Structure formats: structure tokens, C-alpha cells
Amino acid sequence: MNNTQSTDLIFDISKPGRRCHRLPACDVPTKPAAELLPKRFLADRPPPLPEVGEIDLIRHYMNLSARNMCIDTNFYPLGSCTMKYNPKRHERIAADPGFADLHPLQDDSTTQGMLELLYGMQEYLCEISGLPAVSLQPAAGAQGELTALFVAAAYFKDKGETHRRKVLVPDSAHGTNPASAALAGFETVTIKSGANGLVDLEDLKAKLGDDTAVFMITNPNTLGLFETQIKTITDLLHSKGGLVYLDGANMNAILGITRPGDFGADMQHYNVHKTFTGPHGGGGPGSGPITVRDFLAPYLPAPVVRKKGDQFYLDHNMPKSIGRVRSFFGTIGILFRGYCYIRTLGPDGLKNVSEQAVLNANYLRARVSEGYEVPHPGPCMHEFVATARNLVREKKVRAMDIAKRLLDFGFHAPTVYFPLVVPEALMMEPTETESKETLDAFADALLKIKEEDAEMVRNAPHTHTISRADEVKAAKEPILRWTAKHDSQGKIAD
């Protein structure tokens, strides 16, 4: 890191009179603010803004940005989140003013290019999932889950089956699954995993009933294991009149190899920002389109993009639709990048992505197993879960300590403490684009940390500006920009 002018606050480098801009003289008649505004709105002095020259300004922000870890600077094996490399060519295409400067309220006749692209994306998502109807609206995977559960509720209501109040969720599921079920007004029932990490069929049979609305399943699941009994599971659900929802966050493992529609899922979401390379991190931006079976299509959020002759249009005429779940057409920028990614790779390329992702995960799994316990049998799919429970016992080093120490080696941490079914979980997903050298360097770092002085590991990281932040406070009260302090009269304070 460059130490020149490396400081948190730009005010620290402010010197009176320094500037990096010069404004032209105003060339329209003006009146003094005092004549235009009531006195109580007038400031008694200018705001205390920082005064810096251009080169100092640039260095300040470059240095700040370099403190962040991102996929373009560091290996980022955050399990379940699929932190993929985002091809720069797609960034350039998405920034093309012909697309980027469109206004969402323009008439359809002037946005045919964008509508064609969204229509194409709808077609690809249907084909890849094996489910024929789609909504691009949901803004993230979690909202896709919620939308699909609203669709399911509308479907059952239409059929007069409002007694179906229960949504079944495996204990290895992502926390968004039960949260979405609760938000959609269902009651959540947890299904146990067996010792092999897969859904416990007996527990499912015992809890499945005429009151079951939906079974939400992640396949491959969050332990990185393919649910081999998936067809039995979906048949069981259908025999009781229930629906199967596939949490598609792990689609990166099965693209072009198997399709949720083929193994019996009735609805699924994609995380376009994960599987199809939308840059994400720090909470967004997301895109969570859903695909569903034909009998659920009438309930999807309106509008959807349709084609008549060679014209594309937004179809609002969907009387049974659950309505909008997001403004305009969804997170267009991320859908756009996903479209570019699918078109660039084509069917064979997508299949190859999954094959390489699974190969990389299995290689890393084998290397990590040299020093860490990996509780579930391999081979894994695109990710796997190791545990630090032995280290806790032997030297009181926790999964979080390992995650923090990895930062000193230049690696972003894996996902920790998830899934909940594995204590001291370290969930790793290398993705397909990482080289063998990177995987080896990461595994070597993990093996080295295991042997290091416990006290030193517990106090890591040692090479970063901040060591251990209060993560709850950082998430709940983020300070993302400077705001002037005001006194009780609303005047700018010192």
C-alpha cells in the first residue's frame, strides 16, 4: 500500500486555498440568496468543505480504494456467493450509452434493442432451467424466493387450497429461505439433514402433508453436495399436491449438465450476479429472476417482455398476476452482463464453466484436507465445507480467526459459520477461473495458519488499516459518506 497521504479523512490533508477546479463566472442574472430564501434557511457561513489539489485528491481516493479486497485484486473464495471474475468486455458493452442512457419511461418503440435483449435473457433462463415461464423483476435471490412464494400462494388460493400453510426447508438452507417463507405468510418447518449431508428422507416423509405448500431445496446444497434423491423428493412433493422450489444460488455447478425442470422443480430463482458474473459485494447490486412451470405463469409479476411479429413489447395484460415486485424491469445492468456472459460462452462454454468449477473445488478440497477436517464425503460439487473445530479444541483458534489471518496472506476469507449444520464452518468456493497456482497458494496459506502461533492468529489481521471491526455496527450503522454536523438551529456546526 502506498503510504503517501494515506488517511481516512480528506479533511486531514485540507489546506486553505487549495483547489482542483475553477468554476466559470456565472453568466445568468442572479439575486443574492438572502432575497430568495427566508432567513431561517440561510447559512451564516459556507460549509467546511475540504480544500485539496487534484493530485492529492486522486491519491486520497486511490489509496482508500486499495484498502478494499475485491475479485480484481484478490482471490475471493466466498462459498455460496460465487464471487466470479467479471469479464471486462461485458462491463464495456453494458456501459454503451445506447443502453446505459435509456430512460425506463421511454416508449417501447424507442427501446426495441433493450427489449430484445431482455426477451433473449428470458429465453435463455428458461432453457437453462428447463422451466418455461419467467420474470426478470426480482432484485436478488432473496426477492426471487419471496416472489415465487407469492406466486405459489396465488396459485393455491386460485385452486381453493388455502389450507396449505407450510413451507418445508432443510436445516442446511440459506437463511433467506425461512425468512422468505415467513414474509410470504407461511409457517416454516425444518427438515433434518442426514449424516451424509443430504435431506433426511424419513424426516421429510414424516413432515410432508396435505398442509404442505412448498418444499424449498438448494441443489447442489450448501454443503456442496448434489441431492442424489432429488427425483424421489420432487415426486413425493407432487404426490401430496405440493410444489418444489429450487434455490438456484448453486447453479454454477450444474449449467448445461442437469436442469431443475428436468429433476422436478416447479419454480427456481437465479442469482445472475453470482452464476452469470454480475459484479457484487457489499450487498449488491443483485438480480434474482425466477422461472416457473406453465401452470404458474399467469401469477408471475407483470409486465413480462413478449414478441409479436418482429416487435418486442411489455405485456401488462396479466389479470392473475401478483403485481409488481420491483420498479421498472428489474436490475437491468446485471441482467445485461448476464446476457453477455451467456452469449459469449454459449451452451458448450457454460457446461465447461460448471465442469471447471467442480474440478477446481475438488482440487482445493483435496489440498485443504491435508490439514483440515472436511466432514462430508467427496467428491464435492462447486464448493465444500471444512471445519476448524479441531483447532478450537487444540489451540482455541476459531474459524473467524483463520478468516482474518488469511487477509494477511492476501486472500479474502471463505464464508464462515455457514451452513449452520457444520460447527466452525469454513465454506470455500474457488470458481472456475482460478489457476492451480492460486489454489495452491491459498491452500498453503491455510495449512501454514494451522501451525502458527495461536495468539498471533487470534489478533489477525496485522497488515490492514483496521483489524477487527464491530461487524454488527458496520452493517447496521454504515457511515458511507461525510455529513456536516448541524446545531440545534439547523446551522452547520464546527
Ligand SMILES: *Cc1c(COP(=O)(O)O)cnc(C)c1O
Ligand atoms: C446468495 C444466496 C441466496 C440469496 O441470494 P441474494 O441474491 O443474496 O439475495 C439464497 N440462497 C443461497 C444458497 C445463496 O447462496
